[in-house]
Amino acid sequence: MNDELRAAVTLHDVAREAGVSLATASRSLNGSTRKVAEEYRQRVLEAAARLNYTPNLSAQAVARGSTMTVALLVADISDPYFSSIAAGVAREADTEGLIVTIAMTERDSVRELELVRTMRGQRPRVMILASSRRTADPLAEALVAELKAFESNGGRVVLISTNELPFRTVLLANTEGAADLAISLVGIGYRRFAVITGSGELRTASDRLRGFRQGLESAGGTLADEDVVEAAFTRDGGYEGMTQLISRGIHDIDCVFAVNDVMAIGALSALRDAGFEPGVDIGVAGFDDISTARDVSPALTTVAIPLVELGRRALRKAIGAGEDNSLVPTSVVVRDSTPPRA
Amino acid sequence: MNDELRAAVTLHDVAREAGVSLATASRSLNGSTRKVAEEYRQRVLEAAARLNYTPNLSAQAVARGSTMTVALLVADISDPYFSSIAAGVAREADTEGLIVTIAMTERDSVRELELVRTMRGQRPRVMILASSRRTADPLAEALVAELKAFESNGGRVVLISTNELPFRTVLLANTEGAADLAISLVGIGYRRFAVITGSGELRTASDRLRGFRQGLESAGGTLADEDVVEAAFTRDGGYEGMTQLISRGIHDIDCVFAVNDVMAIGALSALRDAGFEPGVDIGVAGFDDISTARDVSPALTTVAIPLVELGRRALRKAIGAGEDNSLVPTSVVVRDSTPPRA
DNA sequence: CTGTTAGCGCATTCAC
DNA sequence: GTGAATGCGCTAACAG
Numbered sequence: 001m002n003d004e005l006r007a008a009v010t011l012h013d014v015a016r017e018a019g020v021s022l023a024t025a026s027r028s029l030n031g032s033t034r035k036v037a038e039e040y041r042q043r044v045l046e047a048a049a050r051l052n053y054t055p056n057l058s059a060q061a062v063a064r065g066s067t068m069t070v071a072l073l074v075a076d077i078s079d080p081y082f083s084s085i086a087a088g089v090a091r092e093a094d095t096e097g098l099i100v101t102i103a104m105t106e107r108d109s110v111r112e113l114e115l116v117r118t119m120r121g122q123r124p125r126v127m128i129l130a131s132s133r134r135t136a137d138p139l140a141e142a143l144v145a146e147l148k149a150f151e152s153n154g155g156r157v158v159l160i161s162t163n164e165l166p167f168r169t170v171l172l173a174n175t176e177g178a179a180d181l182a183i184s185l186v187g188i189g190y191r192r193f194a195v196i197t198g199s200g201e202l203r204t205a206s207d208r209l210r211g212f213r214q215g216l217e218s219a220g221g222t223l224a225d226e227d228v229v230e231a232a233f234t235r236d237g238g239y240e241g242m243t244q245l246i247s248r249g250i251h252d253i254d255c256v257f258a259v260n261d262v263m264a265i266g267a268l269s270a271l272r273d274a275g276f277e278p279g280v281d282i283g284v285a286g287f288d289d290i291s292t293a294r295d296v297s298p299a300l301t302t303v304a305i306p307l308v309e310l311g312r313r314a315l316r317k318a319i320g321a322g323e324d325n326s327l328v329p330t331s332v333v334v335r336d337s338t339p340p341r342a
Numbered sequence: 343m344n345d346e347l348r349a350a351v352t353l354h355d356v357a358r359e360a361g362v363s364l365a366t367a368s369r370s371l372n373g374s375t376r377k378v379a380e381e382y383r384q385r386v387l388e389a390a391a392r393l394n395y396t397p398n399l400s401a402q403a404v405a406r407g408s409t410m411t412v413a414l415l416v417a418d419i420s421d422p423y424f425s426s427i428a429a430g431v432a433r434e435a436d437t438e439g440l441i442v443t444i445a446m447t448e449r450d451s452v453r454e455l456e457l458v459r460t461m462r463g464q465r466p467r468v469m470i471l472a473s474s475r476r477t478a479d480p481l482a483e484a485l486v487a488e489l490k491a492f493e494s495n496g497g498r499v500v501l502i503s504t505n506e507l508p509f510r511t512v513l514l515a516n517t518e519g520a521a522d523l524a525i526s527l528v529g530i531g532y533r534r535f536a537v538i539t540g541s542g543e544l545r546t547a548s549d550r551l552r553g554f555r556q557g558l559e560s561a562g563g564t565l566a567d568e569d570v571v572e573a574a575f576t577r578d579g580g581y582e583g584m585t586q587l588i589s590r591g592i593h594d595i596d597c598v599f600a601v602n603d604v605m606a607i608g609a610l611s612a613l614r615d616a617g618f619e620p621g622v623d624i625g626v627a628g629f630d631d632i633s634t635a636r637d638v639s640p641a642l643t644t645v646a647i648p649l650v651e652l653g654r655r656a657l658r659k660a661i662g663a664g665e666d667n668s669l670v671p672t673s674v675v676v677r678d679s680t681p682p683r684a
Numbered sequence: 685c686t687g688t689t690a691g692c693g694c695a696t697t698c699a700c
Numbered sequence: 701g702t703g704a705a706t707g708c709g710c711t712a713a714c715a716g
Contacts, residue, residue, distance in 0.1 A: 012693075023703055058399075063696080064696095077428050078426045083421075084420045117396055352708095363688075364709095364711095401709035401710045
């Protein structure tokens with residue numbers, strides 16, 4: 001084996017090496033259910049191994065008219081919420097022999113649309129969009145058109161989270177989960193709440209806020225309009241939101257709910273930096289149950305979502321297996337950031 | 343636009359719609375530097391837009407003999423260390439118009455080897471391995487062979503972390519960083535240390551341990567052999583390692599160094615669960631500076647690595663730009679988990 | 685500058 | 701059961 005640059009070994013090479021035709025080589029290596037004599041088959045397999053042959057997936061895709069890839073669109077892969085989902089997608093893809101390509105929207109609708117187009121060029125079997133949906137997105141129509149075009153060419157699209165768009169969706173019980181959380185918090189003694197939410201246009205954020213409000217109403221907690229602040233859907237957003245809340249005065253607030261865990265964790269830090277002791281001076285709760293939620297201190301009360309499972313389920317739903325359209329259940333996890341309050 | 347299943351629109355369709363030849367259509371849309379009359383060009387572009395044409399990337403790849411994809415191999419994408427690197431790779435890839443495919447080794451050498459073979463089938467332009475290298479890996483030879491074969495076909499491979507293997511590498515100053523950390527810790531008053539490390543076969547783990555030992559020697563700290571425990575390279579591993587340390591007795595230990603942040607965070611939780619107050623009863627330090635390091639409480643002292651930058655640099659190194667072979671610098675960040683000690 | 689033609693690597697029809 | 705031939709969608713010579 002020399003080090004010179006040389007073309008990759010092709011099926012043609014394998015066929016020649018094995019002394020059989022191209023067709024036989026193809027059938028032996030990838031082809032449909034065994035229709036080739038065992039002896040030839042062996043010869044081909046050995047030749048392929050000897051030559052260290054790997055089928056050219058692009059060529060297979062062109063010839064077959066379909067690929068083995070699944071395209072995953074996330075807002076930001078370094079966000080634990082998305083990386084956990086990605087892990088689920090990747091694991092499930094692996095069991096199906098699928099390859100996953102990933103792209104980041106950076107929470108930009110324009111980018112998202114462009115990326116969907118690009119991914120469409122890959123002709124993936126399925127496209128999974130985990131990036132956050134927005135209400136009133138002027139580009140939504142174009143996105144739907146793009147996605148529909150993809151589907152009409154035989155592709156499958158699956159959305160994760162909210163059913164804003166007319167596609168298969170792994171539906172998260174955002175509203176219900178937030179309501180449950182509110183009820184639990186009131187149940188352990190909290191009364192006056194504040195909320196750090198994301199942009200009102202973010203469907204996930206507004207659903208959770210709405211659910212939280214509903215839960216509060218039914219359980220008897222209060223949330224004043226001025227105690228709801230909007231911030232970026234990130235750790236820093238949570239930090240800033242909390243800072244804003246503090247500067248407005250939080251003396252009469254029992255507990256603050258950040259609509260996702262990374263924001264809640266940012267809020268925790270903001271509280272501490274401002275001299276408050278979260279969990280003691282004031283309760284803090286989040287949503288998602290990312291893996292670090294239990295490791296921050298105080299451990300974060302939150303609404304657990306099976307994130308990895310979410311990814312698996314999205315892929316399963318795409319390829320047909322698992323046709324359940326049920327909501328993915330969430331469950332409230334009370335930890336030390338909201339100790340029972342007298 | 344009806345909803346029936348129909349083949350995707352091809353370049354052929356566009357050409358016909360525009361009333362030009364296939365070649366002209368190709369040149370107008372993707373071809374090399376403009377050599378087509380502006381009028382035709384416009385006609386083609388309009389036709390493409392009208393038909394919502396997206397070039398079939400697989401077909402392009404076959405025809406051109408090269409793809410636009412970069413394959414990324416990580417141990418576990420849900421681990422913040424890897425997801426940050428992945429974000430860097432993805433961002434840099436985006437600026438280059440490259441598509442990234444991702445696969446998880448789950449820290450299994452056998453899987454890793456298989457995955458490299460599979461990825462080779464994609465004929466990616468570059469392959470980036472961020473999954474942890476092991477010393478004395480019996481499969482290392484096969485892996486190198488596979489990677490070399492890939493290179494000899496014109497592919498680029500870049501490793502991240504340690505230069506165990508004969509390929510381009512984004513080298514991390516693991517040893518130096520750990521030594522610096524040790525020196526800093528001794529400098530602020532810590533003397534007797536314990537270490538939670540990964541498998542001795544993990545190059546990253548052993549390098550950091552060795553560096554830490556060196557730093558301690560030069561600065562005058564002590565680390566008894568029995569105070570070094572091995573555990574899984576994960577959050578849970580850190581938790582277990584710390585638990586083990588505690589059961590052996592840590593009364594005379596000042597500070598424990600976990601060789602990465604996720605382990606350190608697990609250690610923090612283990613300490614707390616055992617009734618210790620980290621940062622007060624005992625110092626804790628990690629390595630990596632993952633984003634949650636500053637948000638745990640007490641905030642984690644660690645060795646900062648520019649993780650996202652690592653990913654970007656890996657890709658840049660692969661495609662030629664940025665030929666610097668320098669170590670990626672690390673820097674000690676002292677936080678509240680190791681307050682100055684009288 | 686344009687169109688015709690020949691591949692790219694592979695799967696698959698069709699004869700044998 | 702096997703091999704020769706055709707075509708997948710596209711690019712890149714090659715002639716005009």
